Amino acid sequence: MSQSQHLPPRQSSRRDFVRTSAAIAAVGGTAVASTVQAVEHAEHPSLIQAGNTILFQGDSITDAGRDRKTADKPNQQKPLGNGYAWLASAATLVERQDKDLRIFNRGISGNKVFQLADRWQQDCLDLKPDVLSILIGVNDIWHMLNGNYDGTVEVYEKDYHALVERTKQALPSVKLVICEPFVLRCGAVDDKWFPAFDGYRAAAKRVCDAAGAVFVPFQSMFDRAVQYAPPEHWARDGVHPSPTGAAMMANTWLRAVGV
Amino acid sequence: MSQSQHLPPRQSSRRDFVRTSAAIAAVGGTAVASTVQAVEHAEHPSLIQAGNTILFQGDSITDAGRDRKTADKPNQQKPLGNGYAWLASAATLVERQDKDLRIFNRGISGNKVFQLADRWQQDCLDLKPDVLSILIGVNDIWHMLNGNYDGTVEVYEKDYHALVERTKQALPSVKLVICEPFVLRCGAVDDKWFPAFDGYRAAAKRVCDAAGAVFVPFQSMFDRAVQYAPPEHWARDGVHPSPTGAAMMANTWLRAVGV
Numbered sequence: 078m079s080q081s082q083h084l085p086p087r088q089s090s091r092r093d094f095v096r097t098s099a100a101i102a103a104v105g106g107t108a109v110a111s112t113v114q115a116v117e118h119a120e121h122p123s124l125i126q127a128g129n130t131i132l133f134q135g136d137s138i139t140d141a142g143r144d145r146k147t148a149d150k151p152n153q154q155k156p157l158g159n160g161y162a163w164l165a166s167a168a169t170l171v172e173r174q175d176k177d178l179r180i181f182n183r184g185i186s187g188n189k190v191f192q193l194a195d196r197w198q199q200d201c202l203d204l205k206p207d208v209l210s211i212l213i214g215v216n217d218i219w220h221m222l223n224g225n226y227d228g229t230v231e232v233y234e235k236d237y238h239a240l241v242e243r244t245k246q247a248l249p250s251v252k253l254v255i256c257e258p259f260v261l262r263c264g265a266v267d268d269k270w271f272p273a274f275d276g277y278r279a280a281a282k283r284v285c286d287a288a289g290a291v292f293v294p295f296q297s298m299f300d301r302a303v304q305y306a307p308p309e310h311w312a313r314d315g316v317h318p319s320p321t322g323a324a325m326m327a328n329t330w331l332r333a334v335g336v
Numbered sequence: 337m338s339q340s341q342h343l344p345p346r347q348s349s350r351r352d353f354v355r356t357s358a359a360i361a362a363v364g365g366t367a368v369a370s371t372v373q374a375v376e377h378a379e380h381p382s383l384i385q386a387g388n389t390i391l392f393q394g395d396s397i398t399d400a401g402r403d404r405k406t407a408d409k410p411n412q413q414k415p416l417g418n419g420y421a422w423l424a425s426a427a428t429l430v431e432r433q434d435k436d437l438r439i440f441n442r443g444i445s446g447n448k449v450f451q452l453a454d455r456w457q458q459d460c461l462d463l464k465p466d467v468l469s470i471l472i473g474v475n476d477i478w479h480m481l482n483g484n485y486d487g488t489v490e491v492y493e494k495d496y497h498a499l500v501e502r503t504k505q506a507l508p509s510v511k512l513v514i515c516e517p518f519v520l521r522c523g524a525v526d527d528k529w530f531p532a533f534d535g536y537r538a539a540a541k542r543v544c545d546a547a548g549a550v551f552v553p554f555q556s557m558f559d560r561a562v563q564y565a566p567p568e569h570w571a572r573d574g575v576h577p578s579p580t581g582a583a584m585m586a587n588t589w590l591r592a593v594g595v
Contacts, residue, residue, distance in 0.1 A: 154565035164580065168587045171560045301430045306413035320579030321423065324586065328427045331587075 123335035124208050124252045124291060125169065127176040132183060132206035133162035134193060135213050135256070138317060139184025151179035158182055161318065162210075164327035169336050181206075189217045189228065190236040197240065202247045209244065209251050210330070212295075213237065214258030214277045215316055222269060230273070234280035241288045253290035254334060257281055259299050261308035261322075266315030293333040295326055382594035383467050383511045383550060384428065386435040391442060391465035392421035393452060394472050394515070397576060398443025410438035417441055420577065421469075423586035428595050440465075448476045448487065449495040456499065461506045468503065468510050469589070471554075472496065473517030473536045474575055481528060489532065493539035500547045512549035513593060516540055518558050520567035520581075525574030552592040554585055 125131065130151075133139050141160025148156050152170055157163040157180065166180045183200040185192070190213050193201075201209065217233045220226035228236075244251060258277050260266045278296055285292045302311055302325055311322035318326060384390065389410075392398050400419025407415050411429055416422040416439065425439045442459040444451070449472050452460075460468065476492045479485035487495075503510060517536050519525045537555055544551045561570055561584055570581035577585060 152564055154569055159580070164583050167561060167564055167580070167584060170564055171557055171584070172591075174560055174563075298430055301433055302426060304433075305411055305426055305429055310413055320583070321418070321426070324423050324579070324583035325426060325430070327583065328587065328590075332431075 124254065125173065125176070125178065125334060125336060126207070127178075129176070129178055129207040130205060131166070131169070131178060131180045131208040132201060132204055132210070133157075133166075133181070134201060134209065134211045135162075135184040136188040136216050137184070137186035138215070139182060139212050140186045141184070141323070143182050143184070148181070148183070151181055156182060158184070159320075159323075161323045161326035161330060164323055165330045165334075165336075168327060168331055172336055184212075187216055188213065189220065189226065190214070190233055190240060191228070194236060194240050194243075197243065201244065205248060206251060208254065208334070209248075210254035210256060210293075210334075212256035212258070212293075214281055215260065218258075218270065218274055218277050219265070219316070222273075230276045230280055233277060234284060237281065237284045238287065241284055241290070245288065253285075253288050254293060254330075255281060255285035255288070255290045256293040256330070257295045257297070259296040261299055261303070261312040261315045263308035264312070264314030264316065291333055293330050295329060298325060298329045383513065384432065384435070384437065384593060384595060385466070386437075388435070388437055388466040389464060390425070390428070390437060390439045390467040391460060391463055391469070392416075392425075392440070393460060393468065393470045394421075394443040395447040395475050396443070396445035397474070398441060398471050399445045400443070400582070402441050402443070407440070407442065410440055415441060417443070418579075418582075420582045420585035420589060423582055424589045424593075424595075427586060427590055431595055443471075446475055447472065448479065448485065449473070449492055449499060450487070453495060453499050453502075456502065460503065464507060465510060467513065467593070468507075469513035469515060469552075469593075470500075471515035471517070471552075473540055474519065477517075477529065477533055477536050478524070478575070481532075489535045489539055492536060493543060496540065496543045497546065500543055500549070504547065512544075512547050513552060513589075514540060514544035514547070514549045515552040515589070516554045516556070518555040520558055520562070520571040520574045522567035523571070523573035523575065550592055552589050554588060557584060557588045 138160060139158070139162050141158035141162065143158030144155035147153065150156050152166070154163055154167070157166050162182045162184065170178060170180065181204060193213060214233060217226070217228055218230070221228055241253065244253070258281055260270060260274060282292060299311055299322075308315065310319065311325070312318045397419060398417070398421050400417035400421065402417030403414035406412065409415050411425070413422055413426070416425050421441045421443065429437060429439065440463060452472060473492060476485070476487055480487055500512065503512070517540055519529060519533060541551060558570055567574065569578065570584070571577045
């Protein structure tokens with residue numbers, strides 16, 4: 078009997094399987110308890126496997142001052158920048174030092190979805206990532222709100238969906254991570270962003286679900302985080318995270334991806 | 337049959353237990369696999385339970401600019417500072433928002449073990465922490481090396497052990513977390529720190545093991561991290577972590593404590 082025939086998708090992983098076996102061995106097969114509580118606690122399998130190439134893609138939040146000249150060098154701070162992508166990479170590399178991972182960042186400040194598409198061949202498909210993490214959307218609305226772009230939320234969703242489909246056709250085994258666009262209510266982010274911004278978040282989630290991708294709930298995380306420090310602590314201008322904001326994003330990413 | 341009679345200490349937790357039950361339910365009781373691999377993958381139970389008071393104690397690395405005036409206010413950034421203690425707290429609070437936790441920081445810059453002892457009643461025991469995390473040691477060697485303190489590594493270990501024993505007597509059910517003192521080889525940290533510093537790390541580990549505490553391997557983490565960014569990236573002066581260094585410490589703490 079193969080386990081994949083009998084486990085629901087989110088709980089079916091070799092990791093859970095071996096964990097189970099250990100626990101069965103430990104309790105001598107007598108374990109019984111609430112499965113409801115258990116399912117709440119169950120973790121996702123890790124997306125990241127030995128030998129994987131991991132690519133972060135997006136806008137300035139992903140870019141975070143990365144060094145362009147050394148962009149082809151994996152696993153180093155300068156080409157990975159100073160943001161969540163670097164912090165998530167550093168934690169992954171330190172935790173999985175034996176896994177021979179190669180991690181790259183190709184985020185570019187100011188990008189909207191159509192600009193990712195313009196450079197997708199060389200900055201994504203040619204790198205043949207095993208795991209691809211995308212965070213895009215805040216400029217799609219921001220540049221529209223300030224009159225520098227005429228794209229709507231429908232354009233965002235259509236372009237994003239097409240980009241993901243193109244990726245899956247070129248790289249059929251790629252594991253996709255779609256990050257939730259987020260803002261903090263401070264700095265450049267005022268009332269005119271809402272409720273429009275929620276539409277962009279919802280669109281990203283639909284793109285994610287249609288692709289069977291892993292979703293990283295950045296907005297949900299920040300909505301909780303503002304109970305403990307004001308919005309400006311997490312992102313002074315409401316868009317670009319502080320080092321602390323980036324650290325929280327990295328935590329959320331690592332948890333979603335299962336590192 | 338109680339599970340505590342049959343599970344080894346590190347694997348025995350309600351969390352593992354319920355996870356096990358879910359997996360048993362999922363595979364219909366047919367799970368069999370390598371227990372060796374399973375034990376390698378098994379995670380620690382979380383030290384943090386609903387309603388817990390958590391206290392961070394230590395020196396400047398823990399202090400990290402915390403606001404003294406609001407020190408009695410739990411769960412807020414200003415009294416928790418800007419270091420690993422705040423980042424670990426923020427992640428814990430966001431992840432465990434339903435757990436009614438109360439988190440405090442009482443680190444004070446420049447402290448050595450004997451200075452913790454001097455203020456232990458009001459700054460630790462009176463707070464009655466359920467989980468107590470201590471990071472202390474770098475000043476015990478640093479102030480000795482620069483001629484401002486005559487304590488040896490033996491004094492450090494004896495004082496630290498006595499402080500932990502005093503804590504356990506006053507708070508018999510406290511869960512202890514002992515953090516490994518660490519340095520990066522840059523800034524103020526030159527060759528004259530070695531091999532003496534390794535003796536302080538080893539002493540902290542012995543204190544930890546004697547107390548049955550959870551150990552947080554900060555030095556081991558940074559020894560790996562310097563493969564991906566130079567020592568100055570993690571701590572410019574070799575002692576006080578950068579925001580990125582603090583983020584990595586928070587990750588390591590969270591993993592050790594099982595958040």
